[in-house]
Amino acid sequence: MFKLRSIDKSALADFYFTFAPDFRLPSSALSSRTGSREVLSPADSNMARGPKKHLKRVAAPKHWMLDKLTGVFAPRPSTGPHKLRECLPLIIFLRNRLKYALTGDEVKKICMQRFIKIDGKVNDTIRIDLETGKITDFIKFDTANLCMVTGGANLGRIGVITNRERHPGSFDVVHVKDSTGNSFATRLSNIFVIGKGNKPWVSLPRGKGIRLTIAEERDKRLAAKQGSS
Numbered sequence: 001m002f003k004l005r006s007i008d009k010s011a012l013a014d015f016y017f018t019f020a021p022d023f024r025l026p027s028s029a030l031s032s033r034t035g036s037r038e039v040l041s042p043a044d045s046n047m048a049r050g051p052k053k054h055l056k057r058v059a060a061p062k063h064w065m066l067d068k069l070t071g072v073f074a075p076r077p078s079t080g081p082h083k084l085r086e087c088l089p090l091i092i093f094l095r096n097r098l099k100y101a102l103t104g105d106e107v108k109k110i111c112m113q114r115f116i117k118i119d120g121k122v123n124d125t126i127r128i129d130l131e132t133g134k135i136t137d138f139i140k141f142d143t144a145n146l147c148m149v150t151g152g153a154n155l156g157r158i159g160v161i162t163n164r165e166r167h168p169g170s171f172d173v174v175h176v177k178d179s180t181g182n183s184f185a186t187r188l189s190n191i192f193v194i195g196k197g198n199k200p201w202v203s204l205p206r207g208k209g210i211r212l213t214i215a216e217e218r219d220k221r222l223a224a225k226q227g228s229s
Contacts, residue, residue, distance in 0.1 A: 051079065061085050064092055075104070081189075086150065090118065098133045125193045127201065139193045139201070146195035147176060148209060152186045158209025160198065164188070178210055 055076035057068050061084075066074055075089045091107045094100045094116070101107045110116060123141035128134070139145060143164070149157045159178035166172050172188035195201050212220065 052076075064088065064096075066092070066096070083151075090116070097130070098128070100133070123188065123191065123193065125201075139196055141191075141193055144197060145193050146198055146200055147174075147191050147193045149176070149186055149190050150192050151190040154184050154186050154190075154211070156205070156209060157184065157211055158194070158200075158204060159184075161191070161193075179208065180210055182211075 053076065055074045057066055057071060057074045060066050060074040064074070075091045077084055077087050077089050090111065091101075091104050094107045094110060095102065095104070101110060125139040125141075126135050127137040129136050141161075143161045145161055147159065147161050149155055154176075157176070157178060159176040161174060162177050162183065163175040164172065165175070173185050174188050174191050175183060175185045176191075177183045
């Protein structure tokens with residue numbers, strides 16, 4: 001309940017509110033307005049927004065090679081097993097690379113007519129002529145071929161595929177041996193074939209994809225320091 005006390009006839013009335021111990025104001029009544037800005041209570045501000053459905057063109061991965069003056073937004077990959085920063089959307093592959101379509105609607109029509117077989121042959125590598133859009137060569141995902149690890153604990157290592165283990169109901173494992181003779185294993189989804197035999201199709205990074213131990217890195221730095229001095 002509340003009580004009203006008048007100071008005098010010309011003065012304003014002072015309001016004094018007294019509430020019961022178990023009385024609580026509703027969350028809508030806790031909001032206050034300061035000027036043109038409305039300040040909400042913490043209970044009203046923590047509302048779910050849902051998953052993000054847009055991707056700005058300037059925030060897209062660099063390996064998509066999108067120019068920033070063609071538009072504001074870029075196609076956002078659908079949620080699933082493919083990582084956002086590592087995958088390539090099918091619309092970019094068909095529209096921007098192969099030039100099979102001019103718009104996103106045309107890409108959708110091509111997919112609806114089942115002209116494109118997605119993941120028809122997993123982990124094979126193809127070489128495409130960007131001018132004609134034709135496949136010039138391919139590398140089968142097989143043993144004795146050069147590969148690069150694109151994920152996991154062995155990210156960036158390069159070696160030759162020696163063995164492939166199939167585990168139904170779980171992850172397939174691939175065994176790789178690098179040029180120094182060190183062997184390691186990783187999941188099949190982390191392997192990307194980059195060459196036939198020991199000949200790579202792409203330029204290798206510095207170090208040729210060989211991971212050194214802490215002792216080997218120390219010896220290498222000491223040798224370089226002594227050589228410079």
